[in-house]
Amino acid sequence: MYEHDVLIVGAGLAGLRAALESIDAGKNTAMISKVHPVRSHSGAAQGGINAALTDRGDDWKDHALSTIKGSDYLADQHAVEIMCQEAGENLIELENMGVIFSRNEEGKLGTRRFGGQTVARTFFVGAITGSAMLHVLYEQTVKKQAKVYEEWFVTKLIIEDGECRGVIAMDMHTGKLEIIKAKSVILATGGAGRIFEPSTNALICTGDGLALAYNAGASLMDMEMIQYHPTGLAGNGILLSEGARGEGAYLLNSEGERFMEDYAPEYLELASRDVVSRSEQTEIDAGRGVDGCVLLDCRHLGREKIEERLGYLQEVATEFRGIDLAEQPIPVKPTMHYIMGGIKTDESGRTNIPGLYAAGECANVSVHGGNRLGANSLLDTIVFGRRSARAAIEYVSTVKTLSKNKTELNNETKRIESLVNRTNGERSATLRNEMGVSMTEGIGVYRDADSISMAKNKIVDLIKRYPNTAIDNKGKVFNTDLIFNLELGYMLDVALTMCIGAEERKESRGAHFRTDMTERDDKNWLKHTNVKKKNGEPIFYTSDVTITNWKPEIRKY
Amino acid sequence: MVQTAKKTVQITIKRQDPEIDGNKPYFQDYNVEVEDWFTVLDVLIKIREEIDGTLSLRCACRASICGSCAMRVNGQAKLVCKTKLSSVEKDNKILVEPVGNMPVITDLTADFKPFWDKFNAVDPYLRPGSEAPEAEYIAPNEDMVHLVGVMNCIMCGCCVSDCTVLEVKDNFLGPAALAKSYRFIADPRDNTENERLEKLLDDGGIWDCTRCMQCVEVCPKDVDPMSRIMAMRSNSLNKNMNKSYGARHANAFTSLIKSSGVLNETLLILKTKGFFNIIELIKLLPLAISAQLAGKRPPFLSHSIKNKDKLKKIFKKLENK
């Protein structure tokens, strides 16, 4: 019998932070994760985490303004205020837990400057910030003897009388499905980058939580807002952190010009990511690229700085491309990186399904709106991981009984068995590649009605073909073939909601830049797009953006 | 940008499945068309996606940061996502096996339970002394930068896979857990340095390492576990924690090897690679003991990996006797 008060799906930064909060409150808590917690994709974050430390004279309101401007005014401002206000306290807590943040001459926390901001308020650990945070939070859960269902894969949420009462999950070591009952469930399943090809995301970022929530009746919001990172490595899309530009690296075109001077004279390379990515794409499209890329130039930073502060980047550059950053510029291009959209929640992680919460990249609070600032996502995971746990803890005390469900497990077991037993179908990888290529083409840095409808038609076609895919591996033990197939199903569901969002938003805002409608339209589209499943079909609706202190202005960098 | 010089490579994979033939390992060959920029992981993924979906392996980040993909390539532990195919194939052939010193679940997927048990055993979390300060702890940047070197560890298990002591001695905490321990011992914010060190003097702790350098050589993140272990030894001696544990331990280890069968079995398993290290290991024991008895420090300075050739010669000599 598996029963908990608070069950957290995902053990990346958002999941671990939520777990610590719930354990500290004395609740029967468990995490469930398809990979060991430290393998979670949070570990890949390199650059840093933002916080305005007010005791040193920084102003959280300035951080909030940068975030809101960065979001192209699509963020809900009350949520941004909460995030920026709580940032300092959360950061210090992380330091106290053991994160080895870089220091200044006085031995206090040191900073670097990140894109879209005027002040240096990004705290970091070399070029391994995410990993250093992830390992420390994991250490804390070890200290507190947290329960982790490690290498268990969630296939379904249990919804009873409209409330979330647990999950069905597969123990990957035995292949057996089990029901894990819980009074509340927090989804912290991370991003969905693998819907696109290439992407900076890990192979495990397949949007599972988004699809689980969507299929259970939750709304997915602003799914068309896809962030393309300006400095993905050409080829397989491995990320070179914004930290490089934060330390002063240049972007050059084939003529050797710092082209950002033309697009963002004030912020240059450190303008918002959507702006920099579009500028790069424009240069490349105008024939001033180098084999479809632009160049990231770190040479003037000097070897010492590169090695101390950008060590991991140097490792990637040398290992994967044979390039020494101190000697040579490296080719980069806009690469799918992050989803601003996600499961619609309030500022405490509540979804529209009682008992179901979401935090981290899979959630949309919304603090990133149309475009996320670098180093704001780690902050989002920590602040809202903690807040969602607090809300869940409160809710748990109102729940009297656990799930009595008997049929769901049986149905789910049958569904998976029939999938495994299918023979002679298409391979999952074939469909996934078709999806990845069409989504990058259709919902790219630039998009228009035609490209969007091309991508949507493709996804609709793939959704039809998906039930006829078959897998080779019929075994039970660590069947990664089966997991991939299930993940593909999730990705197709999520991809469709992205296409619908892109189709419906008839303007350009943030990362959603339509060449057929190039202007931002505050009159009609200062709104969130939402997609929700009803009777098996997606339905679309809009909802209002919360504006508190900052009226929408023209966005210039 | 990406060149497309294709060729065909033969990948031999050590496989096993608890549901088939009593989990008996076997070797399977795949001929795969590859591009010249492929990593070993790219090839394995290609096999799984296009040729044979039954192949089970872990991978996530593709960028040497998640620590999922440690395997043995041509007998040596590597992160396969960080290993260019061209750097390891010989005559268009490579051999891929699961990591060593851990049980196998199936195919290339190893059971990391023993690895994490040892991680847990070193109290892997900061233990500051007093109440947390109002704001951050004040600490010199040099110390933090130094610790980044150890925090670079992604718990991939390459070092554990190829550690020569772990091949013969199960209860050795091993390079990864010990490096983790060092991470707290060297942290100015941790207040339990002595307690941690004391614990590591026990059987299975810092005195078990034979300085074979395997962990240094295979670590994909330059964590250098051996130097961390040596630093802790030095640290413990400076604190007069030399109650001859080291010597006692070295003795225990000698007798372990001498005891019937163990050495022979080991030698069989180790084949060529580990072999030299065992010789080296035995060679070091008297040194460690005499140094201990004389109240001196054992030789901390690491010998260079280049000495391998010299060791080979010593081994030849021994063999010819």
Ligand SMILES: Cc1cc2nc3c(=O)[nH]c(=O)nc-3n(C[C@H](O)[C@H](O)[C@H](O)COP(=O)(O)OP(=O)(O)OC[C@H]3O[C@@H](n4cnc5c(N)ncnc54)[C@H](O)[C@@H]3O)c2cc1C
């Ligand atoms: C290369 C890269 C660099 C980045 N750099 C930065 C940066 O410098 N600063 C910044 O602020 N942000 C950065 N980001 C973004 C940031 O890292 C992520 O948005 C954030 O870490 C997501 O954390 P998370 O906890 O929401 O999810 P993750 O860390 O992705 O965790 C998801 C968890 O869910 C589990 N899970 C998923 N599906 C299932 C399932 N079906 N069953 C069971 N478990 C499941 C996984 O096992 C995992 O534990 C970067 C992102 C990338 C890709």
Ligand code: SF4
């Ligand atoms: S140096 Fe020590 S810890 Fe490292 S592999 Fe050799 S025996 Fe193991």
Ligand code: SF4
């Ligand atoms: S020390 Fe190196 S080899 Fe060992 S687990 Fe850490 S990163 Fe891997």
Ligand code: FES
């Ligand atoms: S796949 Fe993450 S380290 Fe290799």
